[in-house]
Amino acid sequence: MPSPKILVVDDDKNLLELLKLRLESENYEVIAVLNEEDAVKETKKQVFDLSIIDLQLPNTDGISLMDEVHSINPEIPVIILTAYGSIESAVEAMKRGAYNYLTKPFDPRELLLQIKNALRSQGLLLEIKRLKELLEERYDFKNIVAKSEKMQKVLEKVSLVAKTDSTVAVLGESGTGKELIARAIHFASERKDKPFVAVHSAAIPETLLESELFGHEKGAFTGAIRTSRGFFVQAHEGSIFLDEIGDMPLSIQAKILRVLQERQFYPLGTEKPVEVDVRVIVATNRNLEVEVKEGRFREDLFYRILVIPITIPPLRERREDIPALVDLFLKEFSQQMKKEIKGIAPAAMQKLMLHDWPGNIRELKNAIEYAITMTRHEVITEDLILQGKTLSQDPLTTLKEARDAFEKDYITRMLDITGGNISKAAKLAGKYRADFYHLLRKHNIRPENFK
Numbered sequence: 001m002p003s004p005k006i007l008v009v010d011d012d013k014n015l016l017e018l019l020k021l022r023l024e025s026e027n028y029e030v031i032a033v034l035n036e037e038d039a040v041k042e043t044k045k046q047v048f049d050l051s052i053i054d055l056q057l058p059n060t061d062g063i064s065l066m067d068e069v070h071s072i073n074p075e076i077p078v079i080i081l082t083a084y085g086s087i088e089s090a091v092e093a094m095k096r097g098a099y100n101y102l103t104k105p106f107d108p109r110e111l112l113l114q115i116k117n118a119l120r121s122q123g124l125l126l127e128i129k130r131l132k133e134l135l136e137e138r139y140d141f142k143n144i145v146a147k148s149e150k151m152q153k154v155l156e157k158v159s160l161v162a163k164t165d166s167t168v169a170v171l172g173e174s175g176t177g178k179e180l181i182a183r184a185i186h187f188a189s190e191r192k193d194k195p196f197v198a199v200h201s202a203a204i205p206e207t208l209l210e211s212e213l214f215g216h217e218k219g220a221f222t223g224a225i226r227t228s229r230g231f232f233v234q235a236h237e238g239s240i241f242l243d244e245i246g247d248m249p250l251s252i253q254a255k256i257l258r259v260l261q262e263r264q265f266y267p268l269g270t271e272k273p274v275e276v277d278v279r280v281i282v283a284t285n286r287n288l289e290v291e292v293k294e295g296r297f298r299e300d301l302f303y304r305i306l307v308i309p310i311t312i313p314p315l316r317e318r319r320e321d322i323p324a325l326v327d328l329f330l331k332e333f334s335q336q337m338k339k340e341i342k343g344i345a346p347a348a349m350q351k352l353m354l355h356d357w358p359g360n361i362r363e364l365k366n367a368i369e370y371a372i373t374m375t376r377h378e379v380i381t382e383d384l385i386l387q388g389k390t391l392s393q394d395p396l397t398t399l400k401e402a403r404d405a406f407e408k409d410y411i412t413r414m415l416d417i418t419g420g421n422i423s424k425a426a427k428l429a430g431k432y433r434a435d436f437y438h439l440l441r442k443h444n445i446r447p448e449n450f451k
Contacts, residue, residue, distance in 0.1 A: 004119055005029045005046070009039045009065065010054040010081065019052070022108055028115070034058075036065045043072045050118055052111075055082040055089055055101075063093045070097055075126065077118040081106070091437050095422050097448070100441075124156050144180060145325050147449045148318035154181065154310060161308050162188035167260060169305045170283040172312030175362030178283040179243060181312060186239040191279055194238030197231050202244040209252055210268060217269035230267060232259060232276050239279040245305065246286035246297060257301045280305075315357040315364060319409055322352055323416040323450065325361060329368040330380075340378055344371075346417050347382040353413055355386055408443040411436075420450035 006028050010016045013034060020032040031048070033039050036057050042048075051069055055062040066078045077099035082089065093101060099118045102111060146155050161168055162185050170178040179198060186196045204212050215230025232240060242248075248256070259265050260280060264273040282305050291297035315322065326344060334341040344352075348371075357363055371384040410429070418424040425447075426436035440447060 003027050003029045004049040005031070006115070007039060007042055007048045007051040007069075008032045009034075009036065009051070009057065009062075011035065011056075011058050012054070019111075022112075023115075026112060036060050036068075039065060040068055040072070043069050043076075047073065048076055049122070050115060051076055051078045052115075053078055053080055055080055055093070061089070063089065063096055063098075066093060066098060067096065075122065077122045079111075079114055079118060088434065091434055094437060095447075124152060144177075144184065145321045145328060147324050148313075148320040149444055150313045150318050151321060154312060155184070157310050158184050159188060161185060161310070163190075164308075165279050167279075167305055167307045168281045169307070169309045170281065170312065171309055172283075172285065173314050173358075173360055174285045175360035176312040176314060177361055178285075178312055179241060181310060182239075182241040182243075182281045182283060185281055186241075186279070189239070189279065191238050195235050196239050196241065197235040198241040198243065199231050200243045202247045206249055209248070210255065213252065214255060214265050215267040215274070217267060228267075232265065232278060233274060235278045236276050237278075239281055242280065242282045244284055245282040246284035246288055246291055250296075250298060253298045253301050257298065257304060260301075260304045315360045319353055320412050320445070320449075322364070323349065323412070325364055326352060326368060329365050330372070333369050333372040337372060339372060339375075341372055341375070341380065342378045344380040345382060346413075348380050348385045349416060350413060351382055351385045353409055404443075407439065408445070411439050411443060411445055415445070415447055415450040418450075420447045422447055 006023055008016060008019050008023070008030060010019070010032075011034050016032045016034065020030045023030045031042050031046075033042060036059060039051075039053070043051075051066075053062040053065055053069075057065060062080055062082075066080070069076060069078065078093075078097070080093045080098045080101040081104060082093075082101055083104055091101070099121070100114055102114065144155070146152050158181060168182075168185060170181050172178055182198070183196060186192065199213065201209065211228060211230065213231050215228045215233055242256070245253075245256070255265055259276070259278075263277065264275045266273055288297055288302055288306070292299050292302050326349070330341055330344065333339075352364070352367070359366070367386055368380075370387075371380045374384055375381070411425075414425040414429050418428065422433060422436060426433045429436060431439070439445075
């Protein structure tokens, strides 16, 4: 894997040489230039993974150079170097798209940490973008919302496991979008051009489940008037998604185990085994460890399917995603119902942000569908949101945890209301802009996600 390539721009020749030596000793490839003209020339000539730019340059300022670099490569993260007296300008640089800033003289360890974090964050964002573009190109999955750190980690894991054929268990409460993640794994994999077969086990009567999964020969049982291939054969060379595997009867679990172990099974009514090449993805909202202890789930199957677990966080743990999900559902249902809905009132959004969402995304989607159906206005008002429901109270936590959770939710709401405008959000919150930026960094909130 090639070393990350870094562009360093500073008119202090001694500092430039020092930075170059230190970064190269950390196995980074470094191009160091003294002025903005050479920086632009190098950016046009080659692709950099990161840039470090001094705020004070001979013929321009670092912010203007950053804007020019971003016009050539919008994805490149920029770290601004600034003197102590220019912190306000550095904060302005972050507002304009800088990843972060460091005040001279800086601790070299802090610079290395900032570089590592910036490269990791950028790599994750690019991978998520690649994954979403791949999915949208094939199946238009615009409703994979991952603004929260927890969901970004889920998509990061999806992008890694998609490249393998390992069995994946997607875990999470009802309504969190487990099938959507399963489809993401399939369509980001080498099997993307082969079938994706989703089996909702709980919706199939137990008496029919075996024949639906594994197929049957004509006359195998009463009503079997023709031969059926079954879901596993339909998924050959592709992926099969077994939803609610925790609800499957023990007899079917034994046959699933055989498929995972031997990649073959016997259709009903035949003694000839059928071999299949399938990627198996399962999902459940049950606690399978408890199910195993109580004898409702096979222990050997438990260890077979829990090769790579991916847990989808409940909506109450990823509240940063609520505004984007609301916007997605507003557009979807407005188009379906042919209504001109321009948005949602701040009080209504606040009510959505404070609700605990036991039904998760499915419940949120239903709430927005109801509100759009019933509204006579262009803006969804508070009275149409979660009618008759009281806001759930969080379990007791420490004062610091409660304060941090409230602070993060509050900042998120301010950014959503102002469309990511830092000045307006800070004014609404009664905070200085620099203090507001401190809160953004503290809670790892990126204002561009709200624009």
